Amino acid sequence: LRFFQKGLTILLKKQTNILSAALVLMATVILSQVLGIFRLRLLGSTFGVSDTLGVYLVSSKIPDFLFQLIIAGALSSAFIPIFTGLISKGRNDDANKMASTLLLFGFIFFGIVSVILFIFAPFFLQIMNPGSGYASSHMDLMVNLMRIIIFGQIIFLVATFFSAILQSHNHFFIPGIAAAFYNLGIILGIYFLSGRFGIYAPAIGVVIGALTYALIQIPLVRMVGFRFKPSLSLNTIGIRDVTKLMWPRTLSLLVFQMGTIITVSLISFLPSAGRNYVIFDYAQTLAFAPVVLFGQSIAQAAFPILSREKDRLEMFRTTFMTSYNQLLYLVLPVSVLFLILRIPVVRLVYGAGKFDWDATVFMGRTLAFFALSIFAQALIYLVSRAFYALHDTKTPLIVGTISTLLMLALSISFVFLWSSNLQNFAEIYSSKFRLIPVGVESIALAFSIASIFNLITLLIFLNRKIHIFSVTSFWIPQVKIFASVILMGFAIYIPIKLLDQLVFDTTRTINLIFLTGISSMIGFSIYLFLTWFLNVKEASTFLLLFKRLGNWKELVGKSEKIIDTRISQ
Secondary structure: OHHHHHHHHHHHOOOOOHHHHHHHHHHHHHHHHHHHHHHHHHHHHHHOOOHHHHHHHHHOHHHHHHHHHHHHHHHHHHHHHHHHHHHHOOOHHHHHHHHHHHHHHHHHHHHHHHHHHHHOHHHHHHHHOOOOOOOHHHHHHHHHHHHHHHHHHHHHHHHHHHHHHHHHOOOOHHHHHHHHHHHHHHHHHHHHHHHHHOOHHHHHHHHHHHHHHHHHHHHHHHHOOOOOOOOOOOOOOOHHHHHHHHHHHHHHHHHHHHHHHHHHHHHOOOOOHHHHHHHHHHHHHHHHHHHHHHHHHHHHHHHHHHHHOOOOHHHHHHHHHHHHHHHHHHHHHHHHHHHHOHHHHHHHHHOOOOOOHHHHHHHHHHHHHHHOOHHHHHHHHHHHHHHHHOOOOHHHHHHHHHHHHHHHHHHHHHHHHHHHHHHHHHHHHOOOOOOOOOOHHHHHHHHHHHHHHHHHHHHHHHHHHHOOOOHHHHHHHHHHHHHHHHHHHHHHHHHHHHHEOOOEOOOOHHHHHHHHHHHHHHHHHHHHHHHHHOOOHHHHHHHHHHHOOOOHHHHHHHHHHHHHHHHHO
16 A cells, blocks of 8 residues: 555656656556557457448548647647746746637637538548548448547547646646546447447547546646636737747648548558558557657657757757667667567457458558658657757658658559559569568558658758767667667567477467567567667666666656766766
8 A cells, every 4th residue: 555655646746857757658658558459459359350440440530630730739849838938937827828728719710620520521531532442331431430529529629738738737647647548438438339339339439538538637737726717819928929839830740640641542542441441550550559658758758848958958968869869779679579570469469359360460561561660750759849849840840741742652652553563463472572562561661761761851950950960979879779679689580480380389379478478578688688788878777767666766866867877978
């Protein structure tokens, strides 16, 4: 009981440095990701990798597109820096008034757009799915599902604002746990309502989850002093600053989300479009799990601190490079793990009920192509927020636009030119040359190429601002980490080949768990040893933190000191 009380104390208190905040965020993100994966597993086991499930997944894309465009752009790049700045100056009343006004404007605008979308849903969905991969009955179902999901997104808007307010006050646990309960609401909808409402059950669960997400945060929102005091005046303190900062990020999201919509459109041209989209979406979700766990957590934790240090470039550079190297150290081995163990991972995570073997193999191959850029996708979160903290939202916009256009050009080429000219070759030789992409696999490959291009370009432009390309703090750590992870890959691949079938009958789930666990432990042990042997500072940092996990006061109190020590060496 005492241990539980101490743990609850650390989670509910303000996080005052990046590492402790990131650890809390990671804990909540792990819970949210576990529930999210379980939600997809439950969907797959209930409805199978089918066109019906694909219709449900596609029906959420336009509401999510509008939410990301209207709300997420303002919160991620503009609201938190301005709100945090006002709070740090003791102007809490002005901060609350600005937040209230922005929430009111967002709610009104999103509400008007939602009504239009609700009425003209068939028209918009037909534009998004121009191919012949969906039957007319599927399109009618898609319309009905999207109209239900719209209500959930309106509630989700309010909940997201609450999360941004709490994060600005350095509270990360409650927003994280509330987001996890969003997935729990959908799970409950599937479990209890699918027998009666079929595929409508998860859509109803979206509304339940969004409502839960908002309600859980209200007590702490009131505790930090927020009161809803809206104004319809654009002259409200901070509103013009937010508007000025948000439009490049909103345009950047527009480009990215348009890329998502066009990807959905491309898949609609493939036979059995719904099934193909399920494979694509499930593989992408699995690949994004470590991206969100490590990339989003560390970036969110670093963002308020980077925003406060924007005028002290030396401190800014130290904070950024510490977070960058720690993030690369954590996420790169996961990329290799997903690349090599793609089939076992898919089987263990999704393989249940109506989830068939052909879908498992196809999804594993798609996951492998996504895995090539997991590290890049995670790092983009952090690098982009470095630009936002410097009040530069234009550079990520331009680079993101070019990267999205590159991804779309490659996807269109792969889907149409590759499919029409080289499909037979791929089908004949794919069993021998397993890296030949077919169908949605080729879209995953295009996504990875564009993501790596995006990261490299952003780093080049960030270097011009704060000179990050130092030999000691940038290049040497990266070379050591990449060399270690390559050897780790061999350490995972060899046991898999030796033990599969010869020792373990992997048709049984328990044996597959043992095989995957043994190979992963060998690989991670080799990686940890090599990075420690090569004197990678991040290895020593995390080993020190793991030793101190039993003493949470020491961990939280000294984690900031640990960060600074690692960089100064």
